[in-house]
Amino acid sequence: MAAKLSPSEQLAYSTVRIECELQNGQSGTGTGFFFRFAESGGVHVPAIVTNKHVVAGAKKGRFIMTLSDRDGNPIQQSHHAFIFDNFEHMWIPHPEGSVDLCAMPIAPLLEAANKESKKLFYVSLDKSLTPSVAELEDMVLMEEITMVGYPNGIWDQVNNMPIFRRGITATHPNLDYNGKPEFLIDAACFPGSSGSPVFLYNQVGYATKSGGMTIGPGRIKLLGVLYAGPQHTVSGEVRVITIPTQNVPIAVSTIPNNLGMVIKASKLEAFETFFEGILENERNANKAIQPTQ
Structure with a gap:
């Protein structure tokens, strides 16, 4: 976790507000949190975790992340919005149908922001x-x-x-x-x-x-x-x-x-196994992984 923040401040930066536009035209909000999966050899798969029912039927989605300065500190009141089409299908459902969890890898988002010379600040939880x-x-x-x-x-x-x-x-x-x-x-x-x-x-x-x-x-x-x-x-x-x-x-x-x-929280282990496979497949391409900070 970030060293310059108090424990409660670190927890605050571990979540993200998820906005969904549903197929019926209605909108809703839910909560997601950042999690670092399959951490090994100095790399990991960064992802957001939420409930399946939060994104069920969502044709569009949106969430906002805080920007970071050169020293890795959050810049208050400076944010970057991500907007998605076909939002529901961007999430990987938990393999157990009865477990209401899903995860979305965010390495492509981090790379896209980096190409715009924007560095995002967030705190990832881990196992x-x-x-x-x-x-x-x-x-x-x-x-x-x-x-x-x-x-x-x-x-x-x-x-x-x-x-x-x-x-x-x-x-x-x-x-x-x-x-x-x-x-x-x-x-x-x-x-x-x-x-x-x-x-x-x-x-x-x-x-x-x-x-x-x-x-x-x-x-x-x-x-x-x-x-x-x-x-x-x-x-x-x-x-x-x-x-x-x-x-x-x-x-x-x-x-x-x-x-x-x-x-x-033990049910998150299934995503660890899934993303370990992703990590292995993408290790050379470096598309789905990020250096551990």
């Missing part, structure tokens, strides 16, 4: 931030979490910055909720939050499962990706729906109950 089995086992049931994204599409447009939300884990992140590779968080999850990375973020010290307390440096771990939330209808029926990308009238009124469903 070192995903918790190990031992780390998950040592977590307590109620951990503090931070979610970064664009609820209801809200953002600091002038500075191209996301919104931070705080909450707690509502089920243990080491357990598969209802047998699926996911867990629940207690946090406000609104349209536009789909694809938001969910972090275990302790700024100073944290409790361990054994009842001890770790004092000193905090910890940041990528626990997973928000994709859905249980809601109840006005008649009291509980339904689980994907967090929508837009605010539209629906026939049955649903009321969020401030719970979110999070896909475990």
Whole structure:
């Protein structure tokens, strides 16, 4: 991560606001985050990760990235917009149909910006931030979490910055909720939050499962990706729906109950395997890889 920024500032630059124009003419927003896949031998595949349902049916897409100065620092209020046609088909779906994740390699975008003498600033997450089995086992049931994204599409447009939300884990992140590779968080999850990375973020010290307390440096771990939330209808029926990308009238009124469903970060491993193949094929051509910074 960038050395001159605080941990929370680095997290802010790890996300991107995704705008979609759908086939039916409606528009929606979601959240994506930068991830460095298949890092090996000084190269990697840079990509953006979001939910499949965020880009489903999108004929056009748009997102904005912050520019960087010569010293590698972000230039506030200086941005570059990327606009795409046939947006849905630019994303690689997770190989498991039931896992609501997809990824888009962005090396061509970085190269295009570089040809225009523009350097982009962003902070990529990587697999070192995903918790190990031992780390998950040592977590307590109620951990503090931070979610970064664009609820209801809200953002600091002038500075191209996301919104931070705080909450707690509502089920243990080491357990598969209802047998699926996911867990629940207690946090406000609104349209536009789909694809938001969910972090275990302790700024100073944290409790361990054994009842001890770790004092000193905090910890940041990528626990997973928000994709859905249980809601109840006005008649009291509980339904689980994907967090929508837009605010539209629906026939049955649903009321969020401030719970979110999070896909475990371990499911990103499938993309590691996929992009390792891309890296091998493109290593000599140097088209899909970027030097590790």
